[in-house]
Amino acid sequence: MTSGLVGDAGMNLANNERRMLKGMLSEPKKKWTLDQLLSVTGWDDQVHVAGAGKGLQEEGLVEIEESTSRLVSLGSEGKKAVDDRLLESRLWDWIRNQDESQRDMGSLMSSGFDRSESGPGIGILKGLGVEVLSGNLVFSNEEEISHEINLRTDFIKSLSGSSLESSTLDEDMVSHFSSRSGLLEFEEITTRTWRLTKSGYSVEQSELVENQVIGELTPEMLQTDSWKGGEFKPFDVQAPAPTPMGGRRHPMQSLIERIRSVFLEMGFSEIDGDYVQSAGWNMDALFIPQSHPARTMQDTFYLDQPTKVEVEDSYLDLWSRVHEHGHDTGSRGWGGKFDRQEAQKPLLRTHTTVNTVRHIADNPSKPSRVFGIGRVFRQETIDRTHMPEFHQIEGIIHEPDANLPMLISTLKTFYGKMGYPDVRVRPAYFPYTEPSAEVDILWKGEWLELGGSGIFRPEVTEPLGTEWPVCAWGMGLERLAMLILGLDDIRQLYQPDLERLRKMPLL
Numbered sequence: 001m002t003s004g005l006v007g008d009a010g011m012n013l014a015n016n017e018r019r020m021l022k023g024m025l026s027e028p029k030k031k032w033t034l035d036q037l038l039s040v041t042g043w044d045d046q047v048h049v050a051g052a053g054k055g056l057q058e059e060g061l062v063e064i065e066e067s068t069s070r071l072v073s074l075g076s077e078g079k080k081a082v083d084d085r086l087l088e089s090r091l092w093d094w095i096r097n098q099d100e101s102q103r104d105m106g107s108l109m110s111s112g113f114d115r116s117e118s119g120p121g122i123g124i125l126k127g128l129g130v131e132v133l134s135g136n137l138v139f140s141n142e143e144e145i146s147h148e149i150n151l152r153t154d155f156i157k158s159l160s161g162s163s164l165e166s167s168t169l170d171e172d173m174v175s176h177f178s179s180r181s182g183l184l185e186f187e188e189i190t191t192r193t194w195r196l197t198k199s200g201y202s203v204e205q206s207e208l209v210e211n212q213v214i215g216e217l218t219p220e221m222l223q224t225d226s227w228k229g230g231e232f233k234p235f236d237v238q239a240p241a242p243t244p245m246g247g248r249r250h251p252m253q254s255l256i257e258r259i260r261s262v263f264l265e266m267g268f269s270e271i272d273g274d275y276v277q278s279a280g281w282n283m284d285a286l287f288i289p290q291s292h293p294a295r296t297m298q299d300t301f302y303l304d305q306p307t308k309v310e311v312e313d314s315y316l317d318l319w320s321r322v323h324e325h326g327h328d329t330g331s332r333g334w335g336g337k338f339d340r341q342e343a344q345k346p347l348l349r350t351h352t353t354v355n356t357v358r359h360i361a362d363n364p365s366k367p368s369r370v371f372g373i374g375r376v377f378r379q380e381t382i383d384r385t386h387m388p389e390f391h392q393i394e395g396i397i398h399e400p401d402a403n404l405p406m407l408i409s410t411l412k413t414f415y416g417k418m419g420y421p422d423v424r425v426r427p428a429y430f431p432y433t434e435p436s437a438e439v440d441i442l443w444k445g446e447w448l449e450l451g452g453s454g455i456f457r458p459e460v461t462e463p464l465g466t467e468w469p470v471c472a473w474g475m476g477l478e479r480l481a482m483l484i485l486g487l488d489d490i491r492q493l494y495q496p497d498l499e500r501l502r503k504m505p506l507l
């Protein structure tokens with residue numbers, strides 16, 4: 001429903017538009033800022049100005065000008081520098097109060113400056129012209145250095161407690177401090193101004209009367225029937241509105257819940273286990289040779305405490321036989337001497353396969369389909385695609401007729417339900433499965449590797465007490481999360497960056 005005709009141009013304006021236009025007509029040639037418009041209209045929410053302004057612009061009555069600027073304020077380090085002074089300023093004082101013969105790195109190290117400060121601090125002083133000559137701090141331009149440090153100090157102080165527009169600040173200072181971490185923060189802001197066009201200021205102010213429209217039905221209106229014959233305010237589904245910033249689950253948690261419901265729907269039950277495990281259950285049970293490179297300290301986090309994780313003798317006996325000569329699995333084993341101490345070393349589990357194997361040992365004659373989603377730990381250098389802690393989606397089918405096609409179709413069904421219908425498997429190698437398969441899914445025309453799978457070898461299943469085949473898989477959760485959330489850096493999943501987290505898609 002629209003309101004009546006206004007002026008000779010015969011325009012249909014909503015009440016908000018009338019109110020804003022009327023306000024602007026009080027000074028027809030003025031460029032209005034947001035605050036001025038809020039005050040002339042009496043609104044307290046800028047959403048009204050944005051909405052009515054847009055409407056008036058579409059009617060050709062108002063022109064909107066947009067400009068962006070950069071606001072600079074102090075970051076956490078910058079605020080610290082205001083209270084404790086800049087690092088260079090403190091170091092500079094120290095140097096000058098020091099006897100010339102004592103201005104050396106050795107004295108600096110024992111001077112009470114933290115290592116985390118003295119290193120970067122010397123870097124900053126070098127930038128100011130201090131030289132380090134055979135461990136001594138030497139300079140010839142004392143005045144200039146002091147002057148520059150004073151300028152920097154004044155600059156930081158000038159930002160204390162306020163944000164200033166970047167263009168009003170000393171460019172060199174801004175560029176210097178933005179190369180130092182945590183000192184400055186930047187915020188892009190867009191400012192708008194509104195101005196009447198020719199047809200805008202030719203509208204007769206007296207004609208801009210706001211219609212009485214019903215915006216909200218109150219209980220009184222319903223009781224007194226006063227709504228009858230009234231004009232109702234239409235809903236404007238296009239109106240700009242604030243984005244609700246309610247709480248939400250972390251995207252990783254939502255993804256885990258989704259995976260969980262897919263497996264439950266497919267008839268699987270969930271299992272879990274401890275982070276701390278024995279090397280025996282994490283590796284020996286899986287017929288991983290005791291000399292395997294993945295078992296070294298470089299790859300695995302071993303623990304000092306507890307000093308040992310006890311493993312039942314019966315399993316140690318069985319694994320010894322299997323590893324040394326194959327026991328009666330038909331295998332020749334790895335040879336050599338099995339180390340029972342090694343098998344009881346405590347570690348942080350390197351894969352969740354330890355849980356499925358344990359589950360079979362505890363339920364050797366019960367057919368089962370189980371899955372688990374859990375955290376695993378490996379010594380990895382952190383980069384775009386690696387973290388020392390990540391999650392695996394693990395599962396097994398343990399029953400008399402389990403077989404390879406069943407494994408593949410299960411994985412296809414799972415990824416299909418997750419929204420990735422194109423799955424392929426490629427031959428692979430794991431010490432504990434035969435055959436073994438790598439699992440890839442198709443994403444934007446590319447095959448991405450998501451994990452490993454296979455049928456457990458008899459060397460694994462026999463000591464566990466079962467003769468049935470076991471379909472097993474262990475998939476990366478973070479890789480999948482990155483695909484789904486459109487990220488190209490694994491670290492983004494775990495940084496507490498609320499802005500980014502809020503914008504991540506709902507799963």
Ligand code: PHE
Nearest residue numbers: 351353452453454472473474
């Ligand atoms: N445990 C393997 C990994 O961490 C994955 C896997 C699980 C492979 C089960 C085969 C069978 O990569």
